[in-house]
Amino acid sequence: MRDRRAERRESTRAEILDAAWEQVREHGLAALSLRDVARSVGMQPPSLYSYFDSKNAIYDAMYAQGARECVEAQQALKPLPDDQLEALKALLHFFVEFCAADFARYQLLFQRTIPGFEPSPESFKISEDNLAEIGEMLARSGVTDPGSLDLLTALGTGLADQQISNDPGGDRWIRLIDEAVEMFYEHITKKAKKPSKGRRTR
Amino acid sequence: MRDRRAERRESTRAEILDAAWEQVREHGLAALSLRDVARSVGMQPPSLYSYFDSKNAIYDAMYAQGARECVEAQQALKPLPDDQLEALKALLHFFVEFCAADFARYQLLFQRTIPGFEPSPESFKISEDNLAEIGEMLARSGVTDPGSLDLLTALGTGLADQQISNDPGGDRWIRLIDEAVEMFYEHITKKAKKPSKGRRTR
DNA sequence: CGGACTATCTAACATAGTTAGGAGTATCGA
DNA sequence: TCGATACTCCTAACTATGTTAGATAGTCCG
Numbered sequence: 057m058r059d060r061r062a063e064r065r066e067s068t069r070a071e072i073l074d075a076a077w078e079q080v081r082e083h084g085l086a087a088l089s090l091r092d093v094a095r096s097v098g099m100q101p102p103s104l105y106s107y108f109d110s111k112n113a114i115y116d117a118m119y120a121q122g123a124r125e126c127v128e129a130q131q132a133l134k135p136l137p138d139d140q141l142e143a144l145k146a147l148l149h150f151f152v153e154f155c156a157a158d159f160a161r162y163q164l165l166f167q168r169t170i171p172g173f174e175p176s177p178e179s180f181k182i183s184e185d186n187l188a189e190i191g192e193m194l195a196r197s198g199v200t201d202p203g204s205l206d207l208l209t210a211l212g213t214g215l216a217d218q219q220i221s222n223d224p225g226g227d228r229w230i231r232l233i234d235e236a237v238e239m240f241y242e243h244i245t246k247k248a249k250k251p252s253k254g255r256r257t258r
Numbered sequence: 259m260r261d262r263r264a265e266r267r268e269s270t271r272a273e274i275l276d277a278a279w280e281q282v283r284e285h286g287l288a289a290l291s292l293r294d295v296a297r298s299v300g301m302q303p304p305s306l307y308s309y310f311d312s313k314n315a316i317y318d319a320m321y322a323q324g325a326r327e328c329v330e331a332q333q334a335l336k337p338l339p340d341d342q343l344e345a346l347k348a349l350l351h352f353f354v355e356f357c358a359a360d361f362a363r364y365q366l367l368f369q370r371t372i373p374g375f376e377p378s379p380e381s382f383k384i385s386e387d388n389l390a391e392i393g394e395m396l397a398r399s400g401v402t403d404p405g406s407l408d409l410l411t412a413l414g415t416g417l418a419d420q421q422i423s424n425d426p427g428g429d430r431w432i433r434l435i436d437e438a439v440e441m442f443y444e445h446i447t448k449k450a451k452k453p454s455k456g457r458r459t460r
Numbered sequence: 461c462g463g464a465c466t467a468t469c470t471a472a473c474a475t476a477g478t479t480a481g482g483a484g485t486a487t488c489g490a
Numbered sequence: 491t492c493g494a495t496a497c498t499c500c501t502a503a504c505t506a507t508g509t510t511a512g513a514t515a516g517t518c519c520g
Contacts, residue, residue, distance in 0.1 A: 061466085061518085065466095065467095084372075086288050086373050089506090089508095090507080091508085101507095101508080102508095102509075102511095103467070105510085106466075167369060167371070168361075168423065169288065171286030171289035203433075207434050210419075210420045210434065210438070211412065212416065213415075213420060214413055215416070217412075217416065217419060218415060221369075228408065229408060232408055232409050235409065239409075239442065240441065243444070243445075263486080263497080291475090291476075291477095292478090293477085302501080303476095304500075307478075308497075313477065313478090
């Protein structure tokens with residue numbers, strides 16, 4: 057049975073990634089040490105290279121893993137409430153809470169923290185597809201024009217960033233999500249009514 | 259003249275910091291290499307230790323420098339427009355553009371990117387005082403309650419983060435600042451009119 | 461059993477931050 | 491002016507990092 061081998065290999069890979077996540081959650085994303093990872097799975101450092109081509113390959117696998125977790129968490133949202141306002145609230149809650157749940161993962165997925173590391177096209181595609189789907193969800197919730205989409209994105213990332221940076225474990229910014237979405241929703245509905253293109257204000 | 263020495267020392271420190279900034283802007287904040295810095299100022303690596311206690315001490319000095327730059331850029335805003343809406347716009351423009359102007363500086367000041375580095379109390383105080391002053395400015399512009407302040411903070415950091423992460427050199431999110439502030443301002447003025455504490459919506 | 465494949469090891473290399481200790485030079489008090 | 495002091499800069503070396511090369515043992519298949 058050749059599968060036995062592949063299976064064992066895959067499980068060792070997973071073990072290594074688990075150890076890496078633990079490391080990274082403990083000491084910071086950029087502080088990942090191959091030697092410590094190796095030690096914690098009972099190997100010598102060079103042995104890791106049978107499973108990953110480099111340290112960045114490990115980061116890449118972690119990125120893909122994190123992105124897949126994001127997809128899963130997002131699937132759990134479906135079906136979205138019919139009410140557009142509620143749907144938006146649900147989406148933003150999902151995003152902020154996903155980010156706040158794991159700082160290292162947040163950094164890996166959404167910040168350019170590690171010099172020399174960029175997710176591989178395959179890994180990045182997971183995020184990209186996910187983003188596209190969120191875009192569709194938003195479109196179905198009435199957010200169509202690019203500007204509004206950017207604005208909502210900024211609002212979401214801002215809430216997530218503040219939450220995880222300044223109140224990890226708390227809910228200071230999470231509590232603001234509903235209010236923020238209401239503000240945003242009122243704004244775009246008003247904008248839709250009077251599409252005064254040439255801005256006259258001031 | 260003992261001053262001569264101190265002066266020369268100070269100028270060498272500045273030279274080192276300049277080299278460090280260049281490094282960091284080129285290769286990423288976390289990729290700062292003492293050896294390269296030393297080489298670029300014409301020294302051997304250990305010689306840097308006459309000027310800074312450690313690599314983190316260099317980061318700390320850079321942090322202080324960045325924070326001071328932030329203070330300066332902010333002073334240039336005064337006097338703020340009397341009109342509250344315009345004042346808020348000016349403040350957010352200042353912040354987003356300050357962030358977008360230098361990614362490495364942004365990371366150093368506003369993200370926890372480097373494991374093991376925390377700004378020293380003295381350096382952090384610069385940021386803190388600055389933040390306090392921004393708080394006052396906002397209060398004078400009508401943003402008083404903590405929730406609204408947090409909301410605006412999230413909006414600002416979100417715009418800045420999206421701008422510098424996804425459109426460096428462009429103005430995609432900068433263009434949204436005015437709209438975002440208008441949205442926010444309308445929201446808080448409306449909230450002030452009917453302070454319905456117990457939320458009844460939904 | 462023999463041969464291929466694979467996982468793992470040890471040894472070693474380059475580079476990183478950092479420390480120790482010494483050589484040379486400017487500064488200051490007497 | 492002279493000797494002591496302090497300071498700057500150096501070389502050498504230590505530890506830790508990611509990574510490569512090459513050898514060794516174990517496992518699977520014909």
